[in-house]
Amino acid sequence: MKTTPKTSAKVTIFEVAAEAGVSFATVSRVINNDVHVKPETRQRVLKTMQRLGFVANRQARSLAGGKSNTIGLLVPDLGTAYIGEIIRGIDTELSWSDLDLILYTTHRTAAKEANYVANLAHGMVDGLLLVLPRNPVDYIETLTLRKFPFVLIDHQGTAENCPAVGATNWQGAYTATEYLIQLGHERIGFITGSMDLGCSEDRLKGYRSALRTHHIPDKPELVYEGDFFQPDGYAGACALLDLENPPTAIFASNDVMAMGVLDAVRNRGQRIPDDISVVGFDNIPQSAMVYPPITTVQQPLEQMGRVAAQMLINILKKNEKESNRIELPTELIVRSSTSSPRDRAG
Amino acid sequence: MKTTPKTSAKVTIFEVAAEAGVSFATVSRVINNDVHVKPETRQRVLKTMQRLGFVANRQARSLAGGKSNTIGLLVPDLGTAYIGEIIRGIDTELSWSDLDLILYTTHRTAAKEANYVANLAHGMVDGLLLVLPRNPVDYIETLTLRKFPFVLIDHQGTAENCPAVGATNWQGAYTATEYLIQLGHERIGFITGSMDLGCSEDRLKGYRSALRTHHIPDKPELVYEGDFFQPDGYAGACALLDLENPPTAIFASNDVMAMGVLDAVRNRGQRIPDDISVVGFDNIPQSAMVYPPITTVQQPLEQMGRVAAQMLINILKKNEKESNRIELPTELIVRSSTSSPRDRAG
DNA sequence: CTGTTAGCGCTTTCAG
């Protein structure tokens, strides 16, 4: 009952070997495209494999061979379109290789993050893609020391010198702010993202730099600290509009919060863009579909995913990290949520 | 250079065992929470594991133990919010177990689908979650025969008797159609989903039944075959509106196509809902945010993911399939894209 | 309660 090869049971290289009349080592060679196999023999083995419906056991291969042909993707959560776009890019790129993808969600728990990284780096996966890492310092050193392949996505916190792909957050925020200034806005509210993320800081800095360049005082009361979620966009807009001297435009650090702003403004009976101009960041698909369509800073999310996957694959192949940090350009997408404040008169 | 345990190298149960002064079997027992270990010993081993930074190798565990503690998720693609919602539900549920999630994207290739299933069922994962399977017939039999645990999500094609979670598509479409009829619409256009999917058929049937119930002739020219993507919603709306006697309402089989309908109607200078009422299906987040917010049939996507994951976990635990098919209720969400056709006069 | 003994299915030297 033990070695009885039932028809529907798993087929191992041994069975294939026996059927094909070769040793199992040869079968292994065929599987691994080893050159040292006579074409004739290879064909015979290949046919047998097909006939028997042989499927190599990845666990075993990885145990014996030392690599898993799997990469791990660590994301904070799955709640927003933002992550979805990035995953899509990664998936696209991976579909051309034969790497599998294991998905880990940290649910915004820094502890879980470090924990996962430790586990994953321990044989489960060959490389790691870390989206929006919270506390990379906790493990980047370990990873680097061990020479474990990884790429950071959308992170620009510490000045660590490691592979990462991000977007020109500073530039994007600067451009958008400047655009509002050129429309004639002088009181521009700003809602930040989670300030423990590098990108949030960069966006805030870009906003401030634009103001400075145009000699507009940077009033602290016009900056509201948000967290990238819609409710905070709503709250931020309310806070800003409640000011004695409210802003004529609000720049939210992402589209999701900008939608919260839209709601808040509408609920107060004000119109967009006539009364208040609104700008977002990311250019997630919804931003074009809401009413009014939101002027936003496009972040090439899907491309970021693709590029990151490419980088990781390269590192895996060459066994050395080549490029260090790639910044993909952001672009201002002007839609209908912004106009000159002078329009009010009209 | 071979067995030299460098400080930063991987720690195995052997090292832990040696350090703790027990046999490696005991360490294994501790890892697996086996009851047969003296509390005292367990503590000592646990401490040693911690100190040495031991992390169990999943590949090895799975090879030896015959299970991987990983489940596979097979989705057609990552392009739509639809899948995202489902994944979120699955992820939520999984976060309470210690199962890992491997993500496979078939990119709508039926061949790839069957292929993946074959591979996965071969040791890579302990169970399979299949979202919107294209050609389940290709492998359901194999899976069932092998008693391989799996759950189908949003599939109601063949009458196969296997674990699945879906929504009351027929009921949802019936209710929505009836709602339009009660508003006074008599010519109601319908844009189907991919007709190779069971849910599409059910929705079409629900639509037809509602018409029949209310003695409204079911005109074939009012049904346009779509594919669930936005462009087809656009095309479908154009085709329907080009009819000699165009419909006063259009019911699209999902929200994404409904958005295409919105575009098409607007591009023709007609207003929603004044000139044309529009109804969608799914209730993806965007549907509430576009202009005008779309009346739609809510499908509990996130919940479907959760329930499916629960079912699979149960099957995995009890090693038997318990429940067979769960239908989660749909619900009509009335928003601003629908009104009585008589409003035109107003 | 704990140690011993076999493998899981495959990759990899090392000899032919």
Added chain:
DNA sequence: CTGAAAGCGCTAACAG
């Protein structure tokens, strides 16, 4: 070019 042998790190009966 091909076979034999030695593990990869761990689980799972068996004996104590």
